[in-house]
Amino acid sequence: MTPPRSIFLGITGASGAPYALGLARELAARDCALQLCISDAGVGVVAHELRLPGDDRESVTAAFLSAAGAQATVFSPADFAAPPSSGSAFPEAAVVCPCSLSSAAEIALGTSRTLIHRAGAVAIKERRPLVIVPRETPLSVVHLRRLLELSEAGAFIVPPMPGFYNRPESLQDCIDFVVGKILTVLGFPQDLYPAWSGLE
Numbered sequence: 001m002t003p004p005r006s007i008f009l010g011i012t013g014a015s016g017a018p019y020a021l022g023l024a025r026e027l028a029a030r031d032c033a034l035q036l037c038i039s040d041a042g043v044g045v046v047a048h049e050l051r052l053p054g055d056d057r058e059s060v061t062a063a064f065l066s067a068a069g070a071q072a073t074v075f076s077p078a079d080f081a082a083p084p085s086s087g088s089a090f091p092e093a094a095v096v097c098p099c100s101l102s103s104a105a106e107i108a109l110g111t112s113r114t115l116i117h118r119a120g121a122v123a124i125k126e127r128r129p130l131v132i133v134p135r136e137t138p139l140s141v142v143h144l145r146r147l148l149e150l151s152e153a154g155a156f157i158v159p160p161m162p163g164f165y166n167r168p169e170s171l172q173d174c175i176d177f178v179v180g181k182i183l184t185v186l187g188f189p190q191d192l193y194p195a196w197s198g199l200e
């Protein structure tokens, strides 16, 4: 797959903001044009998990982008008039990371209650790469059914499950593993974790 030059990144209120931060940082390093939308619940979770100053959308978004060293076109989740709401202006790929199981269900059912859900719906109908990074545990049969529907619709389901075969030495190694997996399904080369070279 040719790596996308533009990406919509939706951040929801699931746990896992460090994955979103790592992804935004890596996309910026690849000169990928970023469109960013943080859900209402996501604003609070991002601020909490990343220990960012402020609690309002504007300051949390600015602090997130500063921490990532990234620039982005930023959208409100209520802005259905934003360009990524339309197939005619949609970027080359979309990622929802982390994706709450609530938002995963909305995207699977096609009920676009926020711009993030709408972006998921547009990616599916336009057959653009859509990466869903769902985070919840344990997963119920309801969650699993929605994730199966998304996979059947063509989405990549990339749960943040670090592998241990590369012998991570830090939490950052585990985060990098997940971010590397997301980059890989998008078609980017990555060196956040080494290719498997066999048992030692």
Ligand SMILES: Cc1cc2nc3c(=O)[nH]c(=O)nc-3n(C[C@H](O)[C@H](O)[C@H](O)COP(=O)(O)O)c2cc1C
Pocket (backbone or CB within 6 Å): 011, 012, 013, 014, 015, 039, 040, 041, 042, 045, 048, 099, 100, 101, 102, 103, 114, 135, 136, 137
């Ligand atoms: C600190 C915190 C962590 C949360 N973690 C998760 C999670 O891992 N997965 C999940 O599905 N919901 C999680 N939630 C609940 C979601 O934020 C909630 O379902 C919200 O309605 C999701 O809306 P959104 O998808 O529009 O962001 C968490 C909430 C808080 C406050």
